[in-house]
Amino acid sequence: xxxxxxxxxxxxxxxxxxxxxxxxxxxxxxxxxxxxxxxxxxxxxxxxxxxxxxxxxxxxxxxxxxxxxxxxxxxxxxxxxxxxxxxxxxxxxxxxxxxxxxxxxxxxxxxxxxxxxxxxxxxxxxxxxxxxxxxxxxxxxxxxxxxxxxxxxxxxxxxxxxxxxxxxxxxxxxxxxxxxxxxxxxxxxxxxxxxxxxxxxxxxxxxxxxxxxxxxxxxxxxxxxxxxxxxxxxxxxxxxxxxxxxxxxxxxxxxxxxxxxxxxxxxxxxxxxxxxxxxx
Ligand code: 2AM
Ligand code: CA
Numbered sequence: 001x002x003x004x005x006x007x008x009x010x011x012x013x014x015x016x017x018x019x020x021x022x023x024x025x026x027x028x029x030x031x032x033x034x035x036x037x038x039x040x041x042x043x044x045x046x047x048x049x050x051x052x053x054x055x056x057x058x059x060x061x062x063x064x065x066x067x068x069x070x071x072x073x074x075x076x077x078x079x080x081x082x083x084x085x086x087x088x089x090x091x092x093x094x095x096x097x098x099x100x101x102x103x104x105x106x107x108x109x110x111x112x113x114x115x116x117x118x119x120x121x122x123x124x125x126x127x128x129x130x131x132x133x134x135x136x137x138x139x140x141x142x143x144x145x146x147x148x149x150x151x152x153x154x155x156x157x158x159x160x161x162x163x164x165x166x167x168x169x170x171x172x173x174x175x176x177x178x179x180x181x182x183x184x185x186x187x188x189x190x191x192x193x194x195x196x197x198x199x200x201x202x203x204x205x206x207x208x209x210x211x212x213x214x215x216x217x218x219x220x221x222x223x224x225x226x227x228x229x230x231x232x233x234x235x236x237x238x239x240x241x242x243x244x245x246x247x248x249x250x251x252x253x254x255x256x257x258x259x260x261x262x263x264x265x266x267x268x269x270x271x272x273x274x275x276x277x278x279x280x
Contacts, residue, residue, distance in 0.1 A: 057096035099199030115226030125230030204228025
């Protein structure tokens with residue numbers, strides 16, 4: 001059975017190598033078409049964008065999975081996946097373009113994000129920063145890599161809040177339904193710097209490489225989280241919801257992914273105090 005073979009190291013490596021080459025191929029297609037005219041539609045709200053490219057890239061991976069791994073399941077943002085998902089099987093969780101607003105307006109700072117889970121455990125994660133041609137990847141237990149260079153573990157360094165770089169959306173600093181803006185303003189005062197990039201996947205990738213010490217967001221979908229948390233976990237970073245609880249594989253959730261020295265402090269001192277009812 002394919003599902004069992006995934007746990008086998010050699011099979012997992014073959015799958016990972018295949019996936020890496022497919023991701024690079026998809027990235028090349030995106031770069032070649034980056035200046036083509038775009039048809040942009042909106043989904044859940046006027047700021048939630050989707051393009052033909054989001055669909056084309058997801059279809060590309062859905063076709064590969066169907067051909068090479070017909071027993072595997074797919075959960076994808078654009079709807080090419082299976083409607084019935086079973087956590088015990090092998091599931092590919094795909095965001096074909098994470099950061100669609102950046103893709104449309106900046107033509108950079110978006111990523112292909114793919115996590116593969118077997119029996120609920122994250123085995124393979126890839127995040128591809130398409131325009132910079134930076135590929136972040138991890139196999140569970142083997143560490144995380146950026147372009148084939150192993151990323152150092154975060155665990156050995158200590159880190160204080162006043163030397164930390166954190167990332168969250170500017171909207172949490174205005175009056176909003178998710179968090180108390182004053183507590184978030186205090187967080188801005190207490191850390192060294194705040195950045196907002198507009199792609200969850202690249203937020204996770206930057207935490208993994210140490211460019212950010214924490215990425216915080218109040219609402220993400222499973223495909224925004226799936227690859228990132230595998231990669232961050234492999235360098236010793238911690239990913240939970242903003243209460244500090246584990247995030248279910250197929251659930252929408254708030255997220256804090258952070259350096260192990262500051263994760264608990266951010267949760268206890270700021271996020272638990274800041275969140276309003278209704279935040280998951
Ligand atoms: P997307 O571009 O794949 O939709 C922007 O701050 C980040 O949040 C992006 O990673 C974006 O992913 C994600 N995002 C945008 N709208 C969202 C929504 N309604 N729910 C969850 N995540 C969303
Ligand atoms: Ca997307």
